[in-house]
Amino acid sequence: MSILNRTMDAARTPRLWAVLLATGLMGCVFFESLGGEKPFAFSHKLHVEEQGLECAACHGAWETSEEPGLPSPRQCALCHDDGDAEKPAERKVATLFEGKNYRAARFTALGEEVIFSHRSHAGRAQDCAACHAAVAENEVPGPELALTMDSCTSCHEKSQTASDCATCHTAIRAERAPATHGAAWKKSHGPDVRAQREGTANRCDLCHTQSSCTACHQTEQPDSHGPFWRRRGHGISAAMDRASCSTCHPASSCDSCHRETEPLSHNGGFGSPVNNHCIGCHEPLAEEGCATCHGATPSHAQATPKPPGHLPSMNCRMCHGNGQPLPHFDNGGDCNACHL
Amino acid sequence: MNALHSIFHRRVASLVFVAAWAACTACTGPAGRRPQEAPRAPVPFPSLGALAAQDAGSLLARDPSAGEKPATAAAAAAPMPEPLLPGLSGWSKTRYRLRTVDGDADHDLYEVLGLDYVEPTEKKLEAHFLGRAALDLDGDGASQLQSINDTGSGSLDADLYEAYVKRSFHDGDWSVRLGRASEYLTPEVAHYDGASFSGRIRGAQGVEFGAYGGRNVVFDLANDDDGFVAGAFAAARPWKGGRARLDWMHLEDEDLLGDDQDDLAGLSLWQQWRAWSVSGAYTRLEDRDRDVELRGRWSDAAGRTSVALRYFELLDTQNQRALFLDPFLQALQTFFPYRQFGAHALRAVSENLDVDAGFDVREVEDASDVGTFNHDWRRYYGALTLREFVASAFTLTLNADYYDDDRSDVQAFGGSLSRELTGGFDASLGTYYSRYKYDLFTASERDDVQTWFGKLVWRRSQSWTFELLYEYEDDDLDEYHTLRCGALCRF
Numbered sequence: 001m002s003i004l005n006r007t008m009d010a011a012r013t014p015r016l017w018a019v020l021l022a023t024g025l026m027g028c029v030f031f032e033s034l035g036g037e038k039p040f041a042f043s044h045k046l047h048v049e050e051q052g053l054e055c056a057a058c059h060g061a062w063e064t065s066e067e068p069g070l071p072s073p074r075q076c077a078l079c080h081d082d083g084d085a086e087k088p089a090e091r092k093v094a095t096l097f098e099g100k101n102y103r104a105a106r107f108t109a110l111g112e113e114v115i116f117s118h119r120s121h122a123g124r125a126q127d128c129a130a131c132h133a134a135v136a137e138n139e140v141p142g143p144e145l146a147l148t149m150d151s152c153t154s155c156h157e158k159s160q161t162a163s164d165c166a167t168c169h170t171a172i173r174a175e176r177a178p179a180t181h182g183a184a185w186k187k188s189h190g191p192d193v194r195a196q197r198e199g200t201a202n203r204c205d206l207c208h209t210q211s212s213c214t215a216c217h218q219t220e221q222p223d224s225h226g227p228f229w230r231r232r233g234h235g236i237s238a239a240m241d242r243a244s245c246s247t248c249h250p251a252s253s254c255d256s257c258h259r260e261t262e263p264l265s266h267n268g269g270f271g272s273p274v275n276n277h278c279i280g281c282h283e284p285l286a287e288e289g290c291a292t293c294h295g296a297t298p299s300h301a302q303a304t305p306k307p308p309g310h311l312p313s314m315n316c317r318m319c320h321g322n323g324q325p326l327p328h329f330d331n332g333g334d335c336n337a338c339h340l
Numbered sequence: 341m342n343a344l345h346s347i348f349h350r351r352v353a354s355l356v357f358v359a360a361w362a363a364c365t366a367c368t369g370p371a372g373r374r375p376q377e378a379p380r381a382p383v384p385f386p387s388l389g390a391l392a393a394q395d396a397g398s399l400l401a402r403d404p405s406a407g408e409k410p411a412t413a414a415a416a417a418a419p420m421p422e423p424l425l426p427g428l429s430g431w432s433k434t435r436y437r438l439r440t441v442d443g444d445a446d447h448d449l450y451e452v453l454g455l456d457y458v459e460p461t462e463k464k465l466e467a468h469f470l471g472r473a474a475l476d477l478d479g480d481g482a483s484q485l486q487s488i489n490d491t492g493s494g495s496l497d498a499d500l501y502e503a504y505v506k507r508s509f510h511d512g513d514w515s516v517r518l519g520r521a522s523e524y525l526t527p528e529v530a531h532y533d534g535a536s537f538s539g540r541i542r543g544a545q546g547v548e549f550g551a552y553g554g555r556n557v558v559f560d561l562a563n564d565d566d567g568f569v570a571g572a573f574a575a576a577r578p579w580k581g582g583r584a585r586l587d588w589m590h591l592e593d594e595d596l597l598g599d600d601q602d603d604l605a606g607l608s609l610w611q612q613w614r615a616w617s618v619s620g621a622y623t624r625l626e627d628r629d630r631d632v633e634l635r636g637r638w639s640d641a642a643g644r645t646s647v648a649l650r651y652f653e654l655l656d657t658q659n660q661r662a663l664f665l666d667p668f669l670q671a672l673q674t675f676f677p678y679r680q681f682g683a684h685a686l687r688a689v690s691e692n693l694d695v696d697a698g699f700d701v702r703e704v705e706d707a708s709d710v711g712t713f714n715h716d717w718r719r720y721y722g723a724l725t726l727r728e729f730v731a732s733a734f735t736l737t738l739n740a741d742y743y744d745d746d747r748s749d750v751q752a753f754g755g756s757l758s759r760e761l762t763g764g765f766d767a768s769l770g771t772y773y774s775r776y777k778y779d780l781f782t783a784s785e786r787d788d789v790q791t792w793f794g795k796l797v798w799r800r801s802q803s804w805t806f807e808l809l810y811e812y813e814d815d816d817l818d819e820y821h822t823l824r825c826g827a828l829c830r831f
Contacts, residue, residue: 143641175802179643187684187698188648191635194525195610195619198546198577209456211470213524214501218559219452219472224752227441227813227820228774228789230487236750236778239713240743241702242668242675251666252558256491258671 040091044138055128055135063122070102107145108132113171130155149200174207217248303338312336424831427460430469435807435826439485441818446485447477450826464509470502484818499559501531514539523552523571527587527606527623528664530569531557546577556593558663567593567663581612591662600662602626615639625665629655644688648698652680654705676709678702692729697722710746717745734759737770748778756793764799789815803830 047053056062061069073094080093089095096103110116121131129136131151134144156163165173172178181189193204193213200206225234238245238254245253316335320326329335423429435450452472459465474489474497489497504519516537523530534554541547549572556567569592575585587606594600608621617637623630631654639646658667658675667675684698700719704710723739735758743750756770774789793811800806804827811822 188637191619194608195617196583197612209468210522210524211454211468211502214470214522215452215454218501226791228787228815228817231484231817232787233776236748236776238668238672240715240717240745242672245668250558250663251668251670252663253488254668254671257488
C-alpha cells in the first residue's frame with residue numbers, strides 16, 4: 001500500500017479527526033493563555049475607576065445627540081500633554097487618533113438596523129453602568145463592551161415600554177428570518193436550539209412557539225422523499241444511516257408500512273447470510289406459513305414436536321446435521337420456533 | 341391519565357381535528373379586520389439571510405408560525421387580519437396532491453392547523469394546538485402510490501401533535517403544562533399526554549429545572565396505548581460562557597416485542613469561547629454508556645464564514661428498546677457501535693455567492709459487525725447559491741451529495757433556477773438526479789432517478805400564500821407525475 005493510500009485511509013478514521021479537533025482546541029486555549037504584552041489602548045478602568053473621570057468628560061454629547069460622541073485629541077491633551085512629552089512615539093495619546101477622529105473600533109456600535117437614540121435614553125437609567133456595566137473594568141476596548149439585547153429588554157420590561165421588534169429594529173421581524181438563519185441553518189439549528197445560548201437575541205421563543213419544531217419535523221417531509229424514495233430509496237438510506245431517520249421517525253414508522261406492505265425487493269435471501277431480517281416481520285415462525293417466503297413449502301405449524309428430553313437450551317447441532325448444512329439453524333433461525 | 345390519553349386516540353383525534361378546523365374556517369372572514377402600522381422600510385440582510393429566504397425546500401414547508409419572507413412592499417404593508425379572539429393567532433395549511441403512475445391515480449388532501457393562544461393582558465395563560473389530517477379522496481390507490489398515511493384503517497388519517505394549556509406563575513418563573521405536548525430538549529424527543537412542570541431561579545447562574553410525565557404518544561402507529569414516559573432535568577450556567585444540563589428519562593412501552601423499560605441519563609455541556617461554540621453530550625442507558633458527542637463551531641464576527649465539526653460515538657450495541665430509543669430493530673436489526681466525524685464549512689464569498697461543503701466519515705467499531713445494516717461510509721456534500729444570476733434576474737442553486745460505502749453508493753446532484761416576479765410571485769424550475777447503486781442481492785443493482793419540477797408561489801398578503809407545484813419523476817421502476825396546490829393562511 002502506498003504512502004498516499006495509507007494517508008487517505010488514516011484520514012477516513014473518525015477517531016483521528018476527533019483527536020485533531022481536541023488538539024486544535026487545546027492549542028487555541030494554550031496560546032490564548034500565554035497572553036502577551038498589552039497593546040497601547042485607552043483604559044476605561046484607569047480613567048473612570050482610578051482617576052474618577054465622569055463619562056461625560058469624554059462623551060460630551062451623551063445628553064444632546066443621537067450618538068454619545070468620542071473624545072477629541074484636544075480633550076485628551078488637556079491631561080496628557082505633559083506626560084506624553086517624554087514617552088516614545090508609539091505610546092503617545094496622539095497615536096489613538098487619525099486627524100481629529102478617534103481610531104478605535106466602535107465596539108458599542110449597534111448597527112444601521114437598530115433604532116436607538118442616546119439622547120432619548122439619557123437620564124432614564126440611574127447611571128451609565130445600567131447599560132455599560134463592562135466599562136468599569138475594561139482596560140482595552142474590545143467586544144466585551146458591546147451592548148446586549150438583554151440590557152435593552154430588561155429596562156423595557158421594567159419600565160413597561162413597548163418591546164416588540166419594531167420598537168428597536170427597522171428590519172428584524174417575527175415574519176423575517178434573521179441573518180443567523182442562513183444557508184447552514186437547516187443543518188445546524190438542532191444543536192443551537194439545545195444549547196439555549198445566553199442572551200435575549202438567542203431565544204427561539206421570540207419568534208417561534210414549540211410547535212415550530214413539530215410543524216417541520218412531523219408534518220413535513222423532505223423533498224427527497226419522492227416516489228422512488230418511498231418504494232426503494234429509503235431502505236438503502238436507512239441501512240446506511242438509520243440515525244438520520246430518527247430525526248423525525250420513531251421505530252414504529254417502519255412497522256406501520258412493512259407489516260402491511262410487502263417490501264418491493266422481497267425474497268427469502270434478503271438480509272443474508274443471517275436472514276433474520278425476515279423474522280423481524282414474520283414472527284413467530286410457527287404461526288406463519290413457510291410459503292410466505294418459500295413457495296410450496298409446508299407450514300411450520302406442521303413441524304414435528306421435539307422428542308421428550310429435548311430442552312430448548314440444547315445445541316441441536318451437537319447431534320443433528322452430521323456436518324451437513326442446517327438451513328434455518330445455520331442462518332440464525334431457532335429450531336424451537338417450529339419444533340415446539 | 342388513561343382517560344386523558346384515550347381522548348387523544350387516533351380516531352378521536354380525527355374528530356377533534358376536523359371540529360377545530362371547521363370552527364376556525366367558519367370564524368375566519370373579512371369582518372373585524374383592523375389596520376396596523378405599516379412596517380418601516382426594510383434594510384437588506386446579509387447575504388446568508390437572503391439565502392435562507394430562498395431555501396431550496398418548499399416555501400410552504402418552512403415554519404408557518406414564524407412567517408415567510410415578505411411579499412411585495414404592498415403585500416408587506418397590508419394589514420394582518422384581526423385575531424378571532426384577542427390573543428389568538430394561528431395558521432392553516434391546506435394542500436391537494438394528485439399523483440399518477442402507469443394509468444393509476446391517487447388524490448389526497450392534507451390539512452395542518454396550528455393555533456396559539458396567549459391571554460392578552462397578563463400573559464399567564466397559554467393554549468396551543470397543532471394537528472394534521474390526511475384524507476385519501478379516492479381510496480388507497482395503486483400500491484406503488486401508497487404511503488405511510490395509507491396504513492390506517494380508514495381514508496382519514498389524523499394526528500394530534502399538540503393540545504395543551506400552560507399556566508405561568510411568579511412572573512413566568514414557574515409554569516405548569518397539561519395536555520398533549522412534546523419535549524424537544526431532552527436526550528430523546530418525547531411526545532406524551534400528561535403534565536409537566538418547569539421553574540427557573542433568576543440570576544447569573546440561570547438555574548432551570550423541571551419534570552414531566554405521561555402516556556407515550558406514537559404518531560403513525562394505530563396502537564400506542566401501552567407506553568409511559570417520565571423525566572426530570574436541571575440546567576444552569578455555572579461559569580462564564582458555559583451551560584450544563586442534566587437529564588433523566590424513564591421510558592416504557594409494550595408495543596412492539598414486549599415489555600420494555602429503559603432509563604436514560606444524559607449530561608450536556610456547552611461553552612462559548614470567543615468565536616467558538618463547543619459542546620459535549622453523553623448519555624447512559626440503564627447501566628451502560630450509550631453515546632458521546634462533541635461539537636465545535638467557529639464563526640467569524642460578520643457571520644459570513646463558519647466551520648462546524650462534530651464527533652459522535654455510539655458506545656454500546658443497541659438492540660430491543662422502548663420505542664423512542666429503539667434503533668429500528670425490527671427492520672434494521674442490531675445497531676452496532678460506531679464512530680463518526682463530520683465537518684461542514686460555509687462561506688459567503690460575496691453578497692451574491694454562498695458556498696458550503698462538508699463531509700462525514702463513519703466507521704463501525706468492530707470490523708466483524710459490518711453487514712447489511714451496519715456500514716462504514718463516507719459522505720461528501722456541497723452546495724452553491726448564486727444570486728442576481730443573468731442580469732440580476734435569477735437565483736441559481738446547485739447541490740451535490742455523495743454517500744459511499746464498500747457495498748453501495750448513492751449520488752445526488754441537483755440544480756434550480758428561481759426568479760422573484762412582480763406582484764408577490766416567485767417562480768422556480770429545477771431538476772435533480774439521484775443514482776442508487778447497491779448490492780443487496782446481486783451486487784450489481786442500480787437505479788437512476790431523474791426529477792424535474794416547476795413551482796409557483798404567490799404571496800398575496802401577509803395572511804395568504806399560495807403554491808402550485810408540478811413534479812415529474814422518471815426512475816427505473818416507473819414514471820410519476822405529481823401535481824400539488826396549496827394555501828397557507830395566517831390569522
